[in-house]
Amino acid sequence: MPTDLPLDTPDERSFLPGLGLGEQGLRLKTLVRLRWLAVAGQTAAVMLVHWLLGFDLPVGWCLAAIALSAWLNIFLTLRWRGNLVTDRNAALLLGYDILQLALLLYLTGGLQNPFAFLFLVPVTVSATSLPIKWTLFLGALAFVCASFLAYDHLPLPWFAEAPLELPTIYIVGMWTALVSGVVFSAIYARRIAEEARQMSAALSATELVLAREQRLSALDGLAAAAAHELGTPLATIALVAKELKRELPQGGHTGEDIDLLISQAARCREILSRLANRDTPADAILAQAKLPVMLEDIVAPLRGSDVIIAVDAHAADDGKPKREGEPVFERNPAITYGLGNLIENAADFATTRVDVEARWSANDITITVRDDGPGFSQDIIDRLGDPFVTSRKGYGPGDSGDAAGRHEGMGLGFFIAKTLLERSGAQVALANRTYPDHGASVRISWPRMRIDVALRKP
Template sequence: MNTLSLSPPQQNMQRLLLVRTLFLTGVCAALAAAYWTVDLALPYPALLWIISALTLINILAWGRLKHSHATSQVEFFVQLLVDVMGVTLLLFFCGGADNPFVSYYLVPLCISAATLRWRYTLPLALTALSLYTLLFYFKVPLPDLAPGSGHQHHGSSNGVSLHTIGMWFNFLISSALITYFVVKMAEALREQDAQLADLREDSMRDEQLMAVATLAAGTAHELGTPLTTIKTLVSELQQTHTDDPELQSDLALLKHQIQHCTNTLHQLHERADRSKETTLSTQAVRDYCEDIIDNWLLMRPDVSTDITIDENAPEVTARFDPTIAQSIGNLLNNAADACPHNIRINISWSVSSMTWGIDDNGPGIAPELSTQLGQAFTSSKGRGRGLGLFLTHSTVNRYGGEVRLENRDQGGTRTVLHLPLHTQEVA
């Protein structure tokens, strides 16, 4: 069963209105008993006006909740404040602080402490305490409800008894304890719920990564044989058609790409072996970034770029997991696939973090995909599967970084990668 502190705002509002309905029903029953059974002298017309006003507010709140499920903390706080003011008016006409039902102030205070933040609960507690204090002096007295009227405090001429003073201190202590402990417990529960949600999300992402990793390992194993066969056929074609310069050029490019695929498979096996090591070797951040750019340009000779590497960045070394370079390469390839012309790349770093900014001139991100990018099998490219961006997000997040994609005002997409570094300055 969900607790009140973990319920959505609209459910909290529904429960508050239900509590108010029960309270008003109880007040009406008590007034009926006082009128017909006890024959207690009360200002019934004024009390009925107050009950009618609270009932009208309750009906309007139910109607609004039915047509709109959005409920803010401010609105919830106002409704609790209405309860406090309504209780105050009822108590004013029924003996003030001498009324034994004055402790009902604690009900809206408990609800606020369990559902709202400090900035709402503390003002509500101070308001309730102030109104409770005023009820000692401003009230319609009812001798039948005044407890211990013959045992007033020595030297007191204002009619405040030791009983009511004790009730006041009891309310003060109770409200302070509720405001502090319940708010703290509610915040802890909310934080725990958020952490559990993050853990569930991480677990699902890890399961997806494991599935993708298994598929990649099987694919890498299967690609070795056909790549060798293709490479052999290309070599034979080069030897057979030596008199066709144009075909020789195409075959040389094809052979180069095949070799690149072969090298990638070898690097995949090497990275898998290095990932088993407990320590990673350090590398100068500048050299690391330049190597990534050089390898990418070698793989994508069709792109035109404007690359800026911060000359004022400190000379530091850092440890990089092998998957980081692959993740950055995925982001660069996404920009090249969107539009290979005039890609702007800005690289900078400090002793604590590294930032890559990649601007392309492609079509940008469709609104319906903006909230889904980074999930598996979600891609803005018609021929893409979204695995590259999914793996990039997962890898960067694992090492405390983040990847943001947004549409540029002048068209295209801006990709920003921010990654913490474990660095040491170069002497």
């Protein structure tokens, strides 16, 4: 089968940075650019007021405060090579901006200065990008600075012959408006940013699902092609095996091996036949089966090797009265293939035994497949379920197969099984068995109302 599937989609994990809806952080470049904008604006305002309008103000101190911000930007650009800054450092830099603005306002009239509204900017920036504790810290700092400037500041630059004296009630109103604006802007900006992160997370999740569906559709087309292409070689294998059986003497291990070869070829042809005729309608009664019966049907073709496959299916002992009977499943090819693949994988890796345990309650149906093999490798357990991730021999670079005779693997079977089961509404969880037991454990669970046909009947 060709392996060059059209799987050139981004890594699934790259879709998930916002799924936890955590904070996104601030880039140093953003903070530096905002401060350069503030430096340019503050410089222009001071020069306009002092040299163009002719108002008297401590221009030296004002330019010194502005130059400090410029030097800080230069230092950060040269010294800090990273792109993202930590939340704490970002909050400290924004806190510096509040203090620097407070110093300029102190030199130029306090809350009488119309530029006092700029206290909103650092708090709003924090609300969109930093955790709430740092936003509260910056909001409190802006509140303290505004309260101080309401009562203590140098005179507002104005005409010397007619000094401007604003009434106290106006200053109180300015303070109230400023504090209200800081609180409202922070809450509003944070809410909008949170909704944007949620939309981004939803889009990422949708892209992830679409990518998995695209991969599965590609594999579906390959399966149809394989069903067509493999028919002839399988017929040839079956014919040659029957000819060998007639020519070789009866009995002995050779005859048993040939019989096994013929039976497995027949099984392959049956599987290909189901692939080619999966749209054929089936009888409604035969299309349903109770869970224990369905499991036995799946396990039956896998028995006959040295590995024991035991099925244990009964209601969960949760201390509640058992009112529901055995769950009834539709004979869904997706569920049948998914469970069959997981059980077959467990049998391949098991040493002596595979346990298939099914439990159901009023709300849930759970199937657990355990084996006594080596278990999942810690190197790939987090990536199992992705295409071409496998611990089998024979597919990795320089790998030529398992000397023990177990078949080679491409890592597609588990990906297809997991995806098909999840499409049926199941949750698939992987784990290694706890000490002193050893081996792998796969847990598949459904909400009973979604999967049990008996509960859907009127």
